[in-house]
Amino acid sequence: MGYIQNPDKTEQCHLVGSVNCLPDTAYEQMLDTKSLYGKSGKRQGYHVIISFPPEESVTPEQAKIVAEGFIGDILNGEYETVYGIHTDKEHTHVHIIWNSVNLVTGQKYNSPKGNWKHHLQPATNKYCEMFGLEIMPAEYAKEPVNMSKEKWEYEQSFKDYILDNARLCLSYAGSLEHFIFLMKRMGYEFKGRDYLSVRIPGMKLYHRLDKLDTIFSKEELPAILKYGYGQYYRRYNTKSVLYVKRANLTPLQKKYYAKMYRLGLIEKKCYQYRSADMAKEIRRMQFLQEQYLFICKNDISSVTDLMRLHDEAKQTLAEVDSQQKEIYKERYVRKRKCKTVEDFKEYQIWNSESANELDNLKAEKKRAKSDMHMAM
Template identity: 45%
Template sequence: MAISKIMHMNSEKNRNPAQHLQNALEYIQNPDKTEKLLFVGSVNCPPKTAFEQMMNTKKMFQKTDKRQGYHIVLALKPGEGTPEIAYDMAKRFTEEFLGDRYEAVYAVHVDKDHIHSHIVWNSVSFIDGKKYDYKKGDWKHVIQPITNKLCREYGLSVIEAEYVKNSQNLSRKEWQFEQTFKEMIYRDAMFCASYAGSMEHFLFLMQRLGYEFKPKEYLTVKMPRRKLYHRLDKMDEYFAEGRFKYCFEYSSMHIPHFYSTDPTWKKRSNMSPYQKKFYGKLYRLRMIEQKRFYVASAKYAKDLMLFHKLQEEYLFLANNNIRTIEELLEIRESKQNRIDEITKIQDTIYKQNSSKKRACKTDGDWRVYQKWHIDEYNKLDKLKVEKKEAKGMVAMAEHCLAEKLDTAIDLILEDEEIDSTNKVKIPEFVAEKVVEADVMVMDSYLESNQLFEKKPVEMDPLFCEQIQQSVEEEPVVYTEPLPDSFNDYSLLSVEEKVKLYQMTGKEDTYLMVEVYFKRIGHPIYCGEVYDEAKELEIAYKSSLVDEQAEIIAVQMLVDGISPESYSLLSVASKTKYFEFDMTDNNYNLNLYKEVMRKMNQKMSSSELFEGYQEIYEAKMMRRAGGMQEKKWDRSR
C-alpha cells in the first residue's frame, strides 16, 4: 500500500524567498538516500539544474513571491515493493498528476525501513505562468485515488484510509486539535496503569473512562467523539509490548491529574440564575473528574481541556456584575460602539498627521507639528489600550453567549458535594467474568504475548448493561426505495432525501448514508459521506422545527390563546406547550423563534432570548424537581 501526503512551501522572509524550495530539492536528491542518485528523475527539467530553471520560470512570469512550490511524499508499507517499483510509481504519478505543465523532480529514498518517494514541483507553470492551485478535497479525490490505482497495478495492498468512517484525512487545523488530547490520553493511561494489576485490569479501567481500543492492534486507543487513534507505546516506552507486562508487578499509585479546579473558592454569593448556569457547569466538570470512572470522563475531554476558558467566562460575568443575557448583550453592544468610536478618532488623527506633515515648510512649522504630534500620539496610546480592553470584553461576551451550559446536566446532581481531598474512587475489578466487547482487544494482545494467561474480566452491572445495549443496537438504515444510481440521487433536493431516508433523529446518519452509497456502488469518500450526513441532519432539524412549531401554534389557538393574549400568559402556562431537546440548545432556540413568528409576536433579539430563557429555566427546574423526587423515592 502507499499513503500520500502533500505539503506546500511559502516564500522565506529576510533571505532568498525560494530557500524552502531549494532546500527541498537538495534534500530529496541526497546521494546517501537515493543510492548515489540512481533513483532520481525529473519531468520538464534536468534534476541537477532544476532549481535554477524553476527560478527562471518564476522570473519570466514575474511570480517570484508567495508560494514557491509543492512537495508530495508517497510512502510504501514496510516490507512491500522495491526501489524500482517505487521509482516507476513516482514517475507515473508525476506525469499523470502534473501533466506537461510544471517542472518537477522525483526521487526514491531507501534509507528507511519503508521505501518512500518524494516529488517536488514548481508552483508556476512554464507553459502559461499560472500558479498551481491546490483546492480543498484534491488529496481525497485526486492524489490518493491515483496512488491507490498505481498500487493495484503493481500488486501492492491498498489502504482505503480516506474511505472509512474513522478517516485520518483531516485538515491541519483538525489534526492539530486532535493532538491536544494526547496529553490527556497519556495521563489517564499512566494513572490506570499504576492501579492495574494485570493487562485485563488496565483495559477495564481505560474502558471505564470511556476509551475505545482498536481491534487487533496493540494498545491503540481513541477518545469517544474523536477521529484519531493513538498508540500508547509511541507516547512512552513504559507501554512498550515487551516491557509493559512487567510493570504490573510494581505498584506506583499515581496522583490523579485534574484539569478543573475546585470552584467553591470562587465568588458565588448572590449569583443570578444566569451566573449560576456557568458556576453549575464548573461544578459538574469538577465532579466528573472526581467520578471519572463512573461517568466515562473521556467523553467530556473537550470541556475539561477548555475549563480555564469557562472559568474566565464565569469570572467575567461575576466581576462585571453581568446578571442576565440582556445585560451581556448590552455590554457587548456598548463596547463595540466604543471600539467604532475609537477607530474613527484614530483615523482622523492619522489623516491630520499626514496633512500637517505635508504642510510643513519652515522650521517653525516643524516645531508646531512636532508638539502637536507628541500630544496627539500620547492620546493615541491611551486609546489603543482602551480599544484593546474593549475588544477583549467583546470577545469574552461572544464566548459567554456561545458557551453550551447544559453539559452533563443530567449526570451530576446539584446536591453532590466536591471532595476537597482530590481523591478519585477506583472501581472494583474481579477477574472472573468476561464482557464480550473486550474479547477482540484482549485476544489480540494475548495472541502476541503468550506469557499472559487469558483471564476473564468482570465489569460492574451498570457498565455491562451499557456495553450490551451498544452491542445489541442495530444500525438505522433507509426503508424507502432510493435511486439506484448516484446521478439520480444527486438530483434530489435535501428535503426529498430526508423523506426517502425516513429520518427520525435517532439514526446514525453517517452510517445510513454509507450503507446506501455501498449499495449503489458509489466510492465511500469519508469527507463526502460526512458532508452529506451533516446536510441531512441540518435539513431534518429544520423540518422538525417547522413541524413542531406548527403543532405548538395550532394547539395554542385551539386552547383559545390568540396572538394578542399570548404575552399575558404566565411562564408556567407557556412551558407546557414546549418540548425542548436538552442536548441541542440551537434547536430549542430556533423552535421558540419559529413559534413566536407563527404567533405573530414581534420581538427584538434580546426579548426573544429572555422569553426563551424563562421557559427553558422553568422546564429545567421542573425536570430537576422530578429527579429529586425520584431520588427521594429510591432512598425510602
C-alpha cells in the first residue's frame, strides 16, 4: 500500500486516489472491514497494474480516467480501493489495490478462472479506446498463451466475413442442427459447449455469432428458424424476365431427390467449396483492392509519393496526439477549479464542446493510422 502511494512516484501524492476509504488509513480500514465480517483469513486483497506503452505518452489525467472507470465497472463502489498513478518511469502506469471483502455485503471478491480475460481486460480496453489508445486483446489469454495485437486485429477483421456466411446458412436452414451442418460444410469449426462459437480453420479466435448479430441469439434464432429468414433477403426487381420451364421429374427421380434431400446431400453440393477455408485468400484480395483504391485516390505514381504520404500521415498523427493531450490537460485543470454549482455548469458546457472536438480528432487519427498502414 505504501509503495503505490510513494510521493516520488505520484507527484507528491497528487496522483493518489481512493474509494470508500482514505489513502492514509486505507490499510487499517480494510482490516476493520475484514474483522467486522469475520473474513480475516486467506486472500487479503487484489493488486492490478494497468501499464501504458512509452510511445503512447499517456497523461496522468488519461490514466486517472482509465483507472476510475475500471474501478467503477469492476467493483461497483462496494470495495475499499486505493490507486496510484506512477509517472517516474518512461511509461505511465497505474497501481490499483482493493480489499478482498465487500464493504456492503461482507462477501469475498469472486475471481473465477478467466476473470481477467472476460471481465478485467475488457473493462481496461473500454476506457483505453475512449482515448484512441492501444488495447491488449482480451482473447490472448487462451490458445495461445500470448497473442500479438497485430495477430488479434487480423483475426478480428474476419468478423463481417463470418457473419455473411452465417446469414447465408441461416437463410437455408430449417433447424438449428441443419444450420450447424451447413456451417460445418463451409469449413467452420464449432467450440465445444459454447453457444454458436465458430472459427475459421487455422485461426485461434472463436467468434460467438450472437455477439455479431442478435438474430443468432437464443431469443431470436428459434423464431427465425421456424418462420423463415425472408425479412433479410435482398430483393431485386428485374424487367423482361425470361422463364424457362424445366422438364418434369419422373416418379423415380422425385423419390431419389427426396431421399438425397433428407440425407443432406443436396446441400453438400452447394457448400462443397468450403468458404471458410478460403477466407484468408478472400481477405487478402480485399486488402489488395483497398490498396489499389488508395493509390488511385491519392494519385500515387512512385515510391517517393508513397513515402511522402506516409510521412504526412505520421505528422498528422503526431499533431492529433498533441491536440488530444492539450484537451485532456485542460479538462483536468478546469475540473479541479470547480468550486461552485455555476463553475460546474460552465465546465459541463465546455466539456460537451470538447467531447465533439475529441470525436473529430479520433476520426482524424483513425484515418491517419489507416493511411500509414496502407503506405507501409
